Amino acid sequence: MKKIKIALLGCGTVGGATYKILQMNAEQIAQKTGVILEISKILVRDKERPYAVPESLLTTNYQEILDTRDIEIVVECLGGIEPASSFMLQALKAGKHVVTANKAAVAANYETLVSTSAQYHVMLRFEASVAGGIPVLDALQAPLNSNDIEEVSGIVNGTTNYILTQMIEQGQAYEEALKMAQEKGFAEADPTADVEGIDAANKLSILIALAFGEIVPIEKIATIGISKLSKEDIAFASHLGYKIKLLASAQKSKTSLQASVQPTLVPKDHMLAAVANEFNALFIHGNAVGDLLFYGKGAGGLPTASAVAGDIIEIANAIDKNAAFDSYVNKISASHLTYLGEGSNAYYLRLSVSNRPGVLAAIATTFSQHGISIESVTQEVNGDAAKMMFILNEVAREKLELALLALEKLPEVIKVACILRVMN
Amino acid sequence: MKKIKIALLGCGTVGGATYKILQMNAEQIAQKTGVILEISKILVRDKERPYAVPESLLTTNYQEILDTRDIEIVVECLGGIEPASSFMLQALKAGKHVVTANKAAVAANYETLVSTSAQYHVMLRFEASVAGGIPVLDALQAPLNSNDIEEVSGIVNGTTNYILTQMIEQGQAYEEALKMAQEKGFAEADPTADVEGIDAANKLSILIALAFGEIVPIEKIATIGISKLSKEDIAFASHLGYKIKLLASAQKSKTSLQASVQPTLVPKDHMLAAVANEFNALFIHGNAVGDLLFYGKGAGGLPTASAVAGDIIEIANAIDKNAAFDSYVNKISASHLTYLGEGSNAYYLRLSVSNRPGVLAAIATTFSQHGISIESVTQEVNGDAAKMMFILNEVAREKLELALLALEKLPEVIKVACILRVMN
Known part of the structure; x- marks a missing residue:
């Protein structure tokens, strides 16, 4: 059975969970796919911190990973735009396939990363960067590629969905619900990126690229968070038959595209209204398939690492089959649509x-x-x-x-x- | 741009819609994937019937398709176990890739079809055979292959879900709801295969093969339909906090597997309870990703053909990339689990x-x-x-x-x- 060697960059929540999945499900993976996946190096900043991985795998020197010829896949789990983006570009240029969970880096450097992977004939995959464990980027590829995708709308941030669920179901004010989310570990001490919609806008930018073949940087996406939302409007919306959700939405027509991240009234009988607490969901409308919804956990170590490991397997299969490498099927369109902002x-x-x-x-x-x-x-x-x-x-x-x-x-x-x- | 030639077997609802999608979205598909898909022959029983396709494509002679060397993909849209299964085997043996939407044929001949495709190094794909346009078989592959899948439960029959929705929401009796479903085109004149759960059992057998790597023929799946269900029990279930759905379910433990198709009380706050009318949904639990749900249209021409066309694109990409061909990633397990029936x-x-x-x-x-x-x-x-x-x-x-x-x-x-x- 073919053995494929992998390096992890980072050993935090996602990196640690990726290591755990590849150990825990090693037998399953080998049996289902016919390849053995081996993590042979893990880049960390400080070897002294206690990690739940063998110490012999740790290194603080990225060059060592780049120089190890038999490491074929580099898995970036550092987060943040830099040094993650530079590390990924170096790996691609060294002929290594790259998997990342990093929405900020992918959204900020989409074209550079994708074109570099094409230029060096290696794969770049980032399923985990949008909606964690939900395999929506993969779905937007081959299985839905026969469709003209007309809409992608989703609840792609678990923190804000948890807060809104508390506000809707318990009648809590925003500050109260945020405090509870922080206590339960669903919100960070500085919740800005989540509650102001920045995290969701990063994810929407990636969805737009894959669904519509268009590049819309997050600066161009009208983005409103949930921090100004009142109990009162949640109650009025409910009375009118709606739940308020932080939706990341993009709609396409023949010639134009509109997108925004903002609190949105969703009809109570729409499947997205049933998505509660920290769960995520993506609603897709294609001109052949009609309405689709994908639902699951959008964050957390194991769900996110499930997608990272899925990407590793996808690459390992391509290596095993001697396929020509292609990051994702969809190409960025040459004929750009008129961008209407919020529309x-x-x-x-x-x-x-x-x-x-x-x-x-x-x-x-x-x-x-x-x-x-x-x-x-x-x-x-x-x-x-x-x-x-x-x-x-x-x-x-x-x-x-x-x-x-x-x-x-x-x-x-x-x-x-x-x-x-x-x-x- | 590479052109790939395709033959359709059958030009009914699914065959006709597949032709339509490949025409309607031709530009999109070429732009996204870099290949041109051309339907060059369509097998029909009788050329005289009016079809919405150019007459020059029609043939009544299957051998002509088998003998045409540059037809690389055969798309079976005939339905029924025979002659569909024999036609597919002949195509595979002639070195042609096969796409099918036919759950009865795939469930009945799973091992023969899969092993023949492997033996002749061609691909066999059947995304449309389960839950129509919802890309769940694809999702159960690479993106979720890092998981040990522990449960697959779904509403996989639109006819029965439409009938149950009428019974739940309008308080109709079974006969009344069936009549309405027939009037609206959601149920056939002879509804047996749908209402007695046979269609759902075929789909569950395919899901079990892909999720767990086990073969459970439909004769071994405990199957109960909805035709004996009373208004009374639907009302009592509702009072107790449940909706009754026809669930196709399979659960796995370390050593055993249980499966059934039967009317099941689903808690009202479960996402599956929100799936109404003719819609389908699949609930999946993996040991890394946790709970996932996929929702969409499980039947109808365009949604089903969306999945057929997705499979065609998947194969076309593999041809384009000179990949070694593999029907699906998952292999049938050598070490079989104990089958517990309903469990x-x-x-x-x-x-x-x-x-x-x-x-x-x-x-x-x-x-x-x-x-x-x-x-x-x-x-x-x-x-x-x-x-x-x-x-x-x-x-x-x-x-x-x-x-x-x-x-x-x-x-x-x-x-x-x-x-x-x-x-x-």
Whole structure:
């Protein structure tokens, strides 16, 4: 049986779990695939820290890994853009296949990494970088490649989904739910990258590349986190038949593409609404297959390492079969689509207004003048003031913002208190 | 760009839709994969019927396809065990790759088909045979091959799921819901293969082969359909917090395997309970990745053909890369697991009993004597008679049957009215 040697970069949560899976399931893997996978070196910063791996495997010298000819696969589990990206490029240039779980590095250097792997005829795979253990990048390849993919929308961040689930199910405020998530280990001490949507935007950028063959760097993705979300809007949304989820969404038409990461009202009977706590899910619409949903654990050592190990196996099989190497099937398109930013969506809007006759008429007239149609309106009156909650039909964000400026000038409108996207 | 020639066998729902996808998405496919796919012959029984394909492609002579050297892929869309199986074997032996959507033929001849493809160094793929457009067989390969798969449970028949959804949501009786399904085109005039679970058992047999590397022919899978299910038990199950779904389930331990197709109580907060109407879903548990769910359309022309076309692309890529050909990664295990049939499960039980003191005590004593523990019991009294609904903790089916024989001898018990599996 062919033996394939692997080096791990990093031995933290994902690196340690990858080592564990390749040990724990070694017999299964050999039996199913006909190859033996051997981790022969592990790069760490400090050999003295206690790791759950044999000390003889540890090295602090990356050059040693690059120079070891029979190491065919380098598995990057360091996280962060650098030095991870440089290490991956060095490995590819040294003729080694690369597997990574690193969404920040892949999103930041997608084209360089992919083109380098092509140039050096080696494979680059990053299944674990999006939605952890859920094999969605693989699915977006051959099995769905007969489709024109028209939408990819997902809950791709477990921390924020856990917090939102607490807010929805327990009626907690954001700060309270964040504290609980931190206590349970679902949120980091500095939760910024998760709660402000940056992590989700990295993942969406990778999904867009594989689903649509387009490069949209995260700076161009309209990104709104969940830290400003109120209990009140969660309750109103629920009353209207929706759950609020942090959705990373991209839709394509024949000529254009729109994408955003933002808290979004998802109809309660949509499968994405059933995705609770730290779970992730990806919703895909293809012009042949229709609607698909993939659900599972998007983070954590073993689920993430499951995807890393799957990529290792995919490469090992290609080596074993003497296949020509190809990172992923999809190619970045030469004919780029027009990028519309957030584009057109339905929206939920909460206004604080004075409680007097003619308020709705004035607001409805303003919307009408801006060509925006109202799907539904409900209100909650409290003495002299009232809250009005609108669901607006699909409209371009820029057009909506102009209407809001006009609304704020109406004497009846106290303020625009909340705007949230509504999933179609 | 490399051009790959394909023959279709059959031009019905799936064959016709496969032709349509390869036309409709030709540009996408060429751009994403770098190969051009050309359907160059279509086998039909009768050229005179009107087909939505150019007449010049039609042939009634299979030998002509076998003899055409530059046809590299044969796509079987005939359905039924024969002549489909013989045609596939002939194609494999002629050195052609084979794609099929035919669960009956694959389940009936799994080992012969797979070993013939290996012997002739060609690929055999059958993604569309299970759960239509949902790419679950592909997922069970490389991306999840680092896992020891411990469970595969799914809603793999759209007809029965549509009928059950009507029964659950509209309170319809089975006959009424079946009639509606037939009117809407979700059930055939003779619905036997669907409603009696035979279609689902074929799919489960294929899933078991790919997930566990074991061959369990459908004759050995305990199979119960939905035609005997009453409105009453659906309502009681709902009251107890469950939805009844026709589940195809297989669980593995270190040394054994159990499998069945039967109406099963699924907890309402499980993702499978949210799968409504004609949709399918597969739940997978791996020892690294944890719980996964794949959801989508399990039948219909375009969704099924999406998977067929995905398999064609997978093979075309292997041809393009000069890879050694391998049908699927997983190998059938040499060391077979003990097959336990239906095995051990939790069960729902409805008894008709006399309404008098001491009934529960007598029943509970009988269960206890048979080593069966009761999770919960509820009752509905109607004059002299009562209905008692039990949820029993996990027990082997044989042991449960012995207890039921003893229960039926109790003077208090009128009859055992219903037994259904409960998902753990």
